[in-house]
Amino acid sequence: MTAQLNARGDVAVLVPAAGAGVRMGPGGPKALRLLADEPLLVHAIRRVAAATSVRMIVVAAPAAEVEAVRAMLAPIADVTVVAGGAERQESVSLALSAVPGEIGIVLVHDAARALTPPQLIESVAAAVRGGLPAVIPVLPVVDTIKEVGPGEIVHGTVDRSVLRSVQTPQGFRHAVLAAAHAAATDPLTDDAGLVEKAGVPVTCVPGSEFALKITRPLDLILAEALIRLP
């Protein structure tokens, strides 16, 4: 069934999905690989479309797959599909260009976080709506983290209590994200990183175990188990 987006909503969600999926191993662009018989991107978009304040969804697809992705997503929701770029940041910038200025809140959400609950999307959007310029969902770091030097010699143990593992969707006031991307010089920084560099405060909100980034083959096995949970 086609989900109806909220025509009065104040949120656009950009979904970079143009990556190759190198760490997943051979098998084509990661966003198009199957999880429980459907592409990761389909799982992701279904959940984004179910978030109640979302008015617009823009997917950055692999350049060779734009038409295929349009056809794949048409039954799910009215999604705008653009060709992505060589780096994630470029894919996000290209998707951002499709968002009209009147939409006040822009979220950036990896297709690879295909099982992210609609509630997390709404909680990030709500925090931006409440006045924060930039919001990221995070989890505590579970492993002990060591700083190492040449020869794998340990220099020290990092205080875990001040560390957070960062997920998506990352949420921004539209103008804040647009300015950060316009000024971007380091293509490897995430969206919140660009905003930090511009001197804008970035605030953490609680993330979700379901928003894991499906990166390696083991993550797909974990996601297959999560999707079967009642």
Ligand code: CTP
């Ligand atoms: N992405 C993108 N354009 C790129 C690179 C990445 O839109 N040029 C997207 C991916 O499709 C993914 C998200 O950014 O949804 C997060 O990237 P990542 O998990 O690293 O995915 P891939 O780049 O596909 O994986 P890998 O790094 O293993 O190749």
Ligand code: MG
């Ligand atoms: Mg990548």
